[in-house]
Amino acid sequence: MNGKLLISLFAGLLLAAGAGAAWAEDTDCEPIELKDKSCRGHDRHYPKVVINTETKEIHPEFVCTAHESVIEFRVVPPGKTAVGAVAVKAKDRSNTWLIGTNYPDKKRIDVIVPEWLENSSVHHYNIIFEDGSCIDPRIHVED
Numbered sequence: 001m002n003g004k005l006l007i008s009l010f011a012g013l014l015l016a017a018g019a020g021a022a023w024a025e026d027t028d029c030e031p032i033e034l035k036d037k038s039c040r041g042h043d044r045h046y047p048k049v050v051i052n053t054e055t056k057e058i059h060p061e062f063v064c065t066a067h068e069s070v071i072e073f074r075v076v077p078p079g080k081t082a083v084g085a086v087a088v089k090a091k092d093r094s095n096t097w098l099i100g101t102n103y104p105d106k107k108r109i110d111v112i113v114p115e116w117l118e119n120s121s122v123h124h125y126n127i128i129f130e131d132g133s134c135i136d137p138r139i140h141v142e143d
Helices: 002-019
Strands: 048-052 057-059 062-065 070-076 086-090 099-101 108-112 121-129 138-141
Touching: 070 086, 086 108, 099 108
Parallel strands: 048 070, 062 138
Antiparallel strands: 048 057, 070 108, 086 099, 086 121, 121 138
């Protein structure tokens, strides 16, 4: 009996986690014109990307990262964004590693870069806001 309860609880948590960005499913942004074509990021092993929900801007637009790193998307300004109101969605549906939402932590989205990605690869993704607006930045994977 306890095993069934545990499985039901786990399945419910998985469904709740995926429901946070259901509104972003069919959104696809136009590519942004990159102001600076070189990728940015102070630490390739733990890059940080800031998403401003008021100005609808992201910095950097083109982030560098290493394999097996964690990309932290910081959602600002603090206290003005609801849980689940911002989503990261890969433009290529096969890049399931590049999907997330600011749920359960409304201040951040963490994405883990897999080891199996091709070196020197560029990945397009969308940052989608609950109001339907979106931006289209890039990730450059290289150790």
